[in-house]
Amino acid sequence: MALLQNIKPHTKSVTAIGVKKTCKEYVITTASADSLVRVYTLPLTLDGEVTEVQTLDFSPQMMEAVAIAGGSEEVDGEVLIALAGVDTRVHVYGKKEKGGTFERLRRLKSHKNWIQALSFHEASPTSFFLASGSQDATIHTWKFSLQKDSSTVGGASSSTVHGGAKVELTEEEVLAAALDSMTFAFSSVSGRFQWHSHLVEIQQDAALIGHEARVTGLAWVPEGDDVLLLSTSMDRAMFLWQQQEGGAWDPQLRIGEMGGSTGNIAGFIGCSVTSEEKGRHLLAYSHNGAFHLWRKEAGSSSTLYQPLTVTGGHFKEVTSLAWHQSGEYFASVSKDQTARIFGCWKAQSAWVEIARPQVHGYDLQDCAFVPNCGNRLVSAAEEKTMRVFDAPKTYYERCHGVMGMEVPSLEGDLPITANVPPLGLSNKAVLGGQWEEEQNREKGSLDEGRDSVVPVGDFSTPFSDPPVEEDLVQRTLWPEMQKLYAHGNDVFSIAVSPSGEWLASAAKATSSAQAAVRFWMEDKDGYRHAAVAPAVHDLTVTSLSFSSDSRFCLATGRDRSFSIYSPSSLGRGKAEVKVVVTKAKAHKRIIWAGDFLSLPAEEEGTEGEEKKGSGVMRIVTVSRDSTVKIWDVQVQSGETSEVASLNVGDAVTAVGSLKCAPGVFAIGKEKGGVTLCKYTKARGIETLTELPQHGRAVKKVRFSPSSSASLAVVATCSDDHSVLLSSVSL
Template identity: 35%
Template structure:
């Protein structure tokens, strides 16, 4: 996806989106289009499992997305051949349901409408089926205790509009339903059945037809805890299952139950014969109910026990295309379940006795995963996808030919809470991000993949810090030597981390397909890091210690509280999966910086790599001090006082002679920074000025001269210049923006008339690029004061964030004869890290 606009001749394309999945149960849906949809905060994200890349995010929701549903789903794919358009439903925490349209050929998206009848509280589940090629029915349920049933007529001609009508609204009282499944009743009578389950531990069946009037038919008892998921099968092909459908239910009581819904006329005669050999699979008769002129018997077919924790989802395997027969499509005897016990299981009846057995178990069998919220089949049933407690995806594919062989596959990944800060590696080889999900992650291009053009796909290749506090800020430590960064969290300590050998080799491999170390880093002795059992510190694992076996360490060490499974630092020669990232790619912590009185808020490092500046949340001048730390010795070498409230952002000028600070008190400060001695640094307040009418959120230096930009909640961005090293003057106020300015990043050119591009990020999630220019110098070399800004490009809505942009950062640019290509990274409250390719 790309766009160009404005008058600056600037082109922008989206290179990468990293995002985690909202940690709710019905959030993920795999459609007949082959695409997976999921909620990432209030964005709706779409990813393709083949490339393990998020293709786009869809803006529209004002609250977190709770559930998604494709029409047609993988189960319905056979009913709709060669559809031009697929549809996607998404429901959010405000009760709003939105309908989206995907044009299959052009892969373009359109927000069709927001459903006119919204729920009063969060939507918990959406279930839908295709009745025919051009008619669909779907139902949504909410924690307000209501269920809405809709009919959707798809357009017959290209460019036509969908027709939506609400055919039924049910009010269910005080115990809301959290699971739904809709199906056509057997016997081809046109009758529909809607199963719902929730907090009263029963399955309720409502019968109706396309005109609505869904009437409560019966309640089925059996589960002893909340029902979490329901799924109706398609009709079966075998004679004894003709004229019936099966309903599978899963519950927090750890069990899965299989129910048979049979047309009475065909099954009543059969039941006596079944009783010849009463076994485990004998029917346990349940209630009968009528729908239209037909009556149906519901009975318990099987009870599946195997999971050790709440079973959050169950799903029938979709019929593969090879199942298409003249007389219709029939349901394979196969169920997928996903549980909080960190496993997914595939269940099938054994051939002789017909008893349902667990035939495949897959899962993250390490201690870092915390269970699965849902599991889904691919369209042809050869892949299964789980989404987990850690906002992560887990994909397995059956690569066996003669027999089943399920192998983990690569998936997209990212943060599952607001991303607060990003920084590029000194070399520009990777992007480091930190988040309120208490992790630090590294994204890098992986170059051994087959890809179009010269673009590598970006992936998460390491998770250096896994922490017990929300992380607010990060800075790469510049200068020579090994890769290091310092991060600040909701604690009063800044922590310094150093890259281990395992990461350096992985980085080398991702670039050159070589697993050796770069020459200048061959003296690094730390292989990786381990998290202590009760602490937050990541302890180093040394190269020589990694050869020692537990026996050598003595039995005392084995019995101590510190003993948790050891990390095995890995050199990755292929893309890592979630378990490897979470546990085997940690960086050791080398220092803690104590001094601040509150939660850390902002960090930056000087370009020569000698100083780190830090600030914390503050409501008094004493606490709002900026601390300077000497890199290497990590001594505090300065405490700069100027502001009375939190310093929101810090930055060193290109030559490190000035430090800029902006604050909640609406002022900025510029300090001159002198010789960085061993014991102390010379610093002096050059200027302090009230620059805006509201909080100043962002600042950015011109990379070549002593000019800087500030951005504020008052919806303005301003350009300032330091004159004679002693005073600051306003050069330009950009035209007022539509929303608070929350992020700025300046990429410059060393030209007297062309100061470069300023990237502006806003609270609304929008990003714009502005071309800056200044008048030609006078004969005496003094620049004229006329400083101009013009909008170069406004990013396409589908490329932007869906909520506040927290940080923008330019990567080191590559210059060609005709144009400069640079990468711009951004992060925001919508849990997303984004990288754009900008040509100008």
């Protein structure tokens, strides 16, 4: 897949796009919140420029749905464009004569509220069906019949050419329709108009009533000689409608959410359908950035559709990520208020979402796995606390089934999963007995009035397959084991030492007292607050990272300075934190990130020197001033010297080092670029290669612990809502 052309014609968000391949060219129509609709053409060979042919202005209204029909040789390649939006009408545009411009040929009125979905079905080159879906929770269908002879236009019919096709339903008719097979059929002619060399007769076909919220998506489904209509709604349901004898439409099946706990599933906002040799696929997508896919086997007479796994991700800025020490999977957190875990599905060699440990009420800011502690995850959000989670039994089973990982014995009191109480804010562990109880409760065998956790029920897919979206939202939470309180402001950055012994945290700050880094010490129940580092920074500490031996912690700040701390245990849950070095005004602007670099063997101190605390540390810092700097720090004296600097021409927002390869690191930039670099004393900072880039600022760069000195795997996350994985040979 390649980008042909980037078109930015609108001044506000694009609300709808329609594309039609005709016998002459591609016709592209875009609608926007700027109240404009633009029509483009593109050569069939795809090797020419996209040409804008006309702009339609609907000020002060805006259009939210587009559908295009026609384009065959029978109609000389001409098209009809249907537009609809906030004015509750369907506007039909076309050319009255060959070579002319698009004009409004008809305006159809039947809905009571905004129209958000349109879809054409071409039964033949001269017979079209148009479906419209609205916020009034109804779907209306229209039939367009084309006649070559246009001699009847004019005279007595001329008044209908310019009038509006208006069919109003009374409240009694709507209620009767809802009680009578969920449809209301029409047979009257709604109007005629001249289009090109054809007379077009419009007939309102039916009103489909069944959804409980606004209709957001429509798609026609060929079924032999028949045709079905697929619809999605904010009621979290997808209907497949079939027209019966007499013209009425009945729902053949309903799939999607059927009530109960839905987590953050806000409803479907669109749909699509395919009919392939492997079976029919129904696809819906929702506000939380997720795709929902179902499949029916080819040739099956059953109406049963099975849910399938779909690649997903975050739907807002991804703020941080962290690898598990095994290198088999990583966690990412986002402003969409979720923490997600991604791993490699061995059967398909594809990275998929394995679990969603946390669905929070605040934007998540940072995360870190705790090494040597199974699967323990620490997250920080825009609140004053950090939360610690442990993986439940179902996660280990999923890791074994999907990723083929060896898992520890799952006997004992390990929670089955986690859930959120009806009025709670924390993930509570669900033990084996509760799990069985909730399964029975969801099946209706227990008293519905009992106050317990929200039911979780059975998984939709076996543990050998990745979970589908419904399972991710409701059944893959991790139990919250601990809350860590200490900061007076929202937590901004955290880091866990490679040994797992130390957790460092920093909060948003406007003073030196608020900017103090806090250190937490591991104990049998999790982490305990052990010490506050001496005040060094004046503003927010932007990043924290530990050295490979867990002895030192590097902090970078908005005040253009960096510092290195050395925590040590005093026993009984207390610790002492010493400042090894502080470097003020290390850059001209904000230092966004820093990390420790591995030293070549010839530069490392002897074992005796390390025990005495002597030797050299090498660190890398990156800044908004577009520079990357390498520093050597004398451990014993704290003397710091800048040994190399490189201006990369763009603000640098993230950096991560490859611990197994001396001097190798990757940087992320404000415009989305990612560059692999290497520092040596002889050559300074070298650019090795450019990695796949993001569309917006890169927030974190992290190498997988499974990387080697010859082959590295690096994950990057960005404000463009994405996480990218790259494999690079060194």
